[in-house]
Amino acid sequence: MKRKFKKNLLSNNINMKEMNCNQIENNILFFIDKELSQRDIEAFNAHINHCDHCKLLVGNVSEAYLSKNKIVEFTEDPYFFTRLKQKLENKNTKTPYFVKRILQPASLVSLLLLGIFTGVFIGNQYISISSVTEESSNSQLKKYAEENYLSEMNNDNFELLLTSNQ
Amino acid sequence: MTESELVEGVLQKKEAAYKELVLKYQKQVINTCYSLLGNYEDAQDIAQDVFIEVYESIDKFRKESKLSTWIYRIAVNKSLNYIKVINRRKWVKSIESFFGKENNETQKISAHQSDMPNNNLISEERKNILQNALNKLPENQKIAFTLNKYEELSYQQIAEIMQTSLSAVESLIHRAKTNLQKYLINYYN
Numbered sequence: 326m327k328r329k330f331k332k333n334l335l336s337n338n339i340n341m342k343e344m345n346c347n348q349i350e351n352n353i354l355f356f357i358d359k360e361l362s363q364r365d366i367e368a369f370n371a372h373i374n375h376c377d378h379c380k381l382l383v384g385n386v387s388e389a390y391l392s393k394n395k396i397v398e399f400t401e402d403p404y405f406f407t408r409l410k411q412k413l414e415n416k417n418t419k420t421p422y423f424v425k426r427i428l429q430p431a432s433l434v435s436l437l438l439l440g441i442f443t444g445v446f447i448g449n450q451y452i453s454i455s456s457v458t459e460e461s462s463n464s465q466l467k468k469y470a471e472e473n474y475l476s477e478m479n480n481d482n483f484e485l486l487l488t489s490n491q
Numbered sequence: 492m493t494e495s496e497l498v499e500g501v502l503q504k505k506e507a508a509y510k511e512l513v514l515k516y517q518k519q520v521i522n523t524c525y526s527l528l529g530n531y532e533d534a535q536d537i538a539q540d541v542f543i544e545v546y547e548s549i550d551k552f553r554k555e556s557k558l559s560t561w562i563y564r565i566a567v568n569k570s571l572n573y574i575k576v577i578n579r580r581k582w583v584k585s586i587e588s589f590f591g592k593e594n595n596e597t598q599k600i601s602a603h604q605s606d607m608p609n610n611n612l613i614s615e616e617r618k619n620i621l622q623n624a625l626n627k628l629p630e631n632q633k634i635a636f637t638l639n640k641y642e643e644l645s646y647q648q649i650a651e652i653m654q655t656s657l658s659a660v661e662s663l664i665h666r667a668k669t670n671l672q673k674y675l676i677n678y679y680n
Contacts, residue, residue, distance in 0.1 A: 354672045385679045386672070389624075392617035393526075393641065402535070406513050409539050413546065 343371040349379045357387050494558050501549045513542050516559065519642070520566045526641040527570040527633070529622035537573050541566045556651050563644075563652045567634055624674035628667055635660050636667035
């Protein structure tokens with residue numbers, strides 16, 4: 326049972342032959358929905374018959390108000406159930422919340438940290454190896470130089486010969 | 492299949508029963524969502540969520556009300572939740588636009604509108620004016636008005652869906668109309 330809410334305070338107080346502009350504005354939707362009494366409808370019509378401003382306003386408001394009725398009837402989508410079924414299946418095979426929100430980010434972060442630490446470790450190893458090899462290569466060079474050049478100079482008696490001759 | 496047979500079938504996860512339930516209430520659910528959201532694509536998406544909820548929580552249906560009333564209630568709640576999400580996104584977008592990011596959606600809409608013939612554009616504009624006015628209504632007024640005006644539900648059915656009294660529904664619809672009238676007149680004046 327559809328009950329109409331007819332108790333429009335303003336319209337109940339209208340006891341005249343014609344409404345004024347303010348009363349028209351307060352009753353437009355009730356007029357469109359045919360919820361005004363016969364006397365109020367007559368008073369409403371009497372005003373808009375000669376007031377161009379209210380006539381235009383009633384026209385605009387009613388066109389906007391009734392615009393939605395025209396497009397509410399949709400043709401039924403034949404694939405609605407198929408898509409719904411697909412969505413339901415996808416939802417059931419979806420990764421659980423714990424895996425998606427906690428396990429996946431945690432494993433990503435741990436992989437990232439592992440990568441960083443591995444990088445740092447490899448870097449440290451390289452530095453220590455290179456410093457050892459540098460030290461050993463320096464000592465070998467020194468030894469070689471001593472044996473082949475410095476010692477040769479030490480053993481060279483040419484200068485001593487010259488000085489002794491003097 | 493009767494209503495109780497449908498419910499029993501869905502409870503036992505029978506596909507045939509579920510399909511029949513969907514086909515029976517599909518139009519009603521899409522229309523309700525559309526009336527509240529004002530966008531057909533969104534209404535279809537939310538309608539699918541409604542039926543998924545029906546499938547998953549049919550055991551919570553206590554048969555105190557009609558099945559259609561229970562489904563309406565889910566549709567209304569899902570639509571309202573979606574509106575909240577949309578409003579939150581709008582708020583974030585308004586902050587983004589404040590910091591200079593371009594609003595691509597507005598550009599898309601205006602591009603889409605420019606492709607429309609003139610008559611369609613005018614009716615689309617009227618629809619937008621009404622939808623904007625409806626969106627300004629308080630939540631309860633909007634639900635009561637929409638279910639009454641566009642779904643043509645009785646005040647009794649609306650009272651059951653909204654879990655409120657008949658007089659409260661009457662009052663909500665009356666206030667919704669008065670407010671809507673005010674918004675529309677403000678727009679055209």
